[in-house]
Amino acid sequence: MNGHTPASTHAKPFTLKYVKRILIDMTYQVLLYYQFTPIEEPQAFAKDHREWLKERSLLGRIYVSDEGLNGTVAGTPEQMEEYMAMVREIPGFESIEFKIDECDYIPFAKLTCKVRKEIVALHEEGVDPSEGGRHLSPEEWRAHFEQDEDFILIDVRNDYESKIGHFEGAICPPVENFYDFPKWLDDAGLPKDKKVLMYCTGGIRCEKFSVVMKKKGWEDVNQLHGGILNYAKKEQGKHFLGKCFVFDDRLAVPIDPDSQDPLATCEITGQPTDHYLNCANMECNRLFLCSEEGAKAYEGCCSEACMKSEVRRPFDPDTVYQPFRKWYNYFDDDFKQRSKSREQVS
Numbered sequence: 053m054n055g056h057t058p059a060s061t062h063a064k065p066f067t068l069k070y071v072k073r074i075l076i077d078m079t080y081q082v083l084l085y086y087q088f089t090p091i092e093e094p095q096a097f098a099k100d101h102r103e104w105l106k107e108r109s110l111l112g113r114i115y116v117s118d119e120g121l122n123g124t125v126a127g128t129p130e131q132m133e134e135y136m137a138m139v140r141e142i143p144g145f146e147s148i149e150f151k152i153d154e155c156d157y158i159p160f161a162k163l164t165c166k167v168r169k170e171i172v173a174l175h176e177e178g179v180d181p182s183e184g185g186r187h188l189s190p191e192e193w194r195a196h197f198e199q200d201e202d203f204i205l206i207d208v209r210n211d212y213e214s215k216i217g218h219f220e221g222a223i224c225p226p227v228e229n230f231y232d233f234p235k236w237l238d239d240a241g242l243p244k245d246k247k248v249l250m251y252c253t254g255g256i257r258c259e260k261f262s263v264v265m266k267k268k269g270w271e272d273v274n275q276l277h278g279g280i281l282n283y284a285k286k287e288q289g290k291h292f293l294g295k296c297f298v299f300d301d302r303l304a305v306p307i308d309p310d311s312q313d314p315l316a317t318c319e320i321t322g323q324p325t326d327h328y329l330n331c332a333n334m335e336c337n338r339l340f341l342c343s344e345e346g347a348k349a350y351e352g353c354c355s356e357a358c359m360k361s362e363v364r365r366p367f368d369p370d371t372v373y374q375p376f377r378k379w380y381n382y383f384d385d386d387f388k389q390r391s392k393s394r395e396q397v398s
């Protein structure tokens with residue numbers, strides 16, 4: 053005996069389990085991107101875009117407007133490479149930036165590619181992103197937290213997003229929609245002579261909200277370039293607490309690997325959690341914070357009242373955090389007829 057174990061039993065990287073894990077973990081990519089570039093014929097643009105994606109069975113959500121393009125799509129790395137190349141060939145979109153995340157499944161149920169009035173809805177006329185704040189690189193952004201500088205930090209996302217994760221010391225406005233931000237600002241009483249730092253998930257909301265702040269008199273307005281998701285890749289998410297809400301089936305993604313303790317609590321049990329659920333009662337469907345124990349206790353419903361509903365999605369205690377799907381995935385046509393007759397009554 054020389055004390056050495058045969059290499060084959062200890063060479064971890066070559067075990068089937070390890071190889072399988074690598075293959076599965078690296079299977080898909082999720083892209084997040086936007087660009088404000090005038091599109092002359094949004095309808096035709098969206099139609100071409102949709103057909104290209106459909107031909108390849110790709111899923112995601114894309115909004116097109118005369119102000120530009122905003123989207124998120126998922127697929128294999130090869131498919132995403134092809135998609136990015138296609139977009140970069142469109143005149144005006146040569147330098148569009150893509151945030152790329154890895155995911156072991158496709159976090160979308162369908163493909164949506166449609167024309168909207170705005171690619172991110174602020175409901176205000178005359179907001180030109182070219183008049184927005186100064187873009188801070190992730191490195192510059194991080195330096196602000198590590199130097200003794202005075203600034204106001206604003207989380208330009210909805211309250212249910214900032215609840216499960218945000219930067220240290222951020223003001224997290226109690227708003228449910230992006231278009232409520234101008235009203236919030238009018239009432240917030242923030243000093244106009246102070247330096248402002250703002251951030252959102254991928255950067256697009258700051259492109260508009262920074263314009264609003266400048267128009268209303270703030271002079272030193274700065275925004276995190278590429279948002280939280282880009283910062284996570286470049287600066288390992290330092291000074292970000294909790295997780296980042298995303299608008300796909302993942303709902304939350306880790307940002308700083310060293311800071312993943314849940315910031316929020318389960319609405320049913322009070323335990324720490326960063327998991328969201330859509331209430332299993334189809335007539336409620338409320339997005340609420342829910343621990344695994346809470347979900348089991350109320351069978352995926354947000355309240356005891358919702359547990360009494362006749363139109364509850366089936367609940368499986370083994371897969372508590374199933375993404376919410378449209379009614380036809382759970383019910384047959386009777387459900388639709390029922391909904392219709394109810395609409396007629398009300």
Ligand SMILES: [Zn+2]
Nearest residue numbers: 331336354358
């Ligand atoms: Zn409910």
